[in-house]
Amino acid sequence: MSAPKRAARPGRVVKTRGSAAGGEGAEPSSSRRERLRDDHARLARAAARARRRAYAPYSRFPVGAAVLTTDGMIYTGCNVENASYGLSLCAERVAIHTAVAQGRRRVTALAVAGPAGATLMPCGACRQVMDEFGVQTVILASARGAPAIVSLSDLLPWPFTGISIRPRHASL
Numbered sequence: 001m002s003a004p005k006r007a008a009r010p011g012r013v014v015k016t017r018g019s020a021a022g023g024e025g026a027e028p029s030s031s032r033r034e035r036l037r038d039d040h041a042r043l044a045r046a047a048a049r050a051r052r053r054a055y056a057p058y059s060r061f062p063v064g065a066a067v068l069t070t071d072g073m074i075y076t077g078c079n080v081e082n083a084s085y086g087l088s089l090c091a092e093r094v095a096i097h098t099a100v101a102q103g104r105r106r107v108t109a110l111a112v113a114g115p116a117g118a119t120l121m122p123c124g125a126c127r128q129v130m131d132e133f134g135v136q137t138v139i140l141a142s143a144r145g146a147p148a149i150v151s152l153s154d155l156l157p158w159p160f161t162g163i164s165i166r167p168r169h170a171s172l
């Protein structure tokens, strides 16, 4: 089955072929640049399209993201800023939360795309949210050359998990 050709936007659902098996800075040494498999290439393109819808009047740094769910769907997000800066949201979290709002809670891969020439690293908050919903592969799209691919376990080797907050004492 083929995906519609219309541009992705936050909340937009694009069906992909098959299903997944599965701040800017230096890339981790474990990242690799290689030809993307088909579904990841589509994910990177969806992230780049989503970037066009960024609401970034303060930073003027538009970012787009896209997530691939276990059933092969793609959901996108963009950064959404606010005059009260602390209320701003990263594109990665908008994409993940959009998937969750549509009933998809298992995400296998996430792609993020920033301005040309910038290879973006997801911030710590986004890495934590990625872990919550099962992201394994992070694709750092780049306008120059092949995207970098890194595992979330390399980006966040010691996540905070639900196990951490289970009650340990019945009396509490």
Ligand SMILES: [Zn+2]
Pocket: 090, 091, 092, 093, 122, 123, 124, 125, 126, 127
């Ligand atoms: Zn973030």
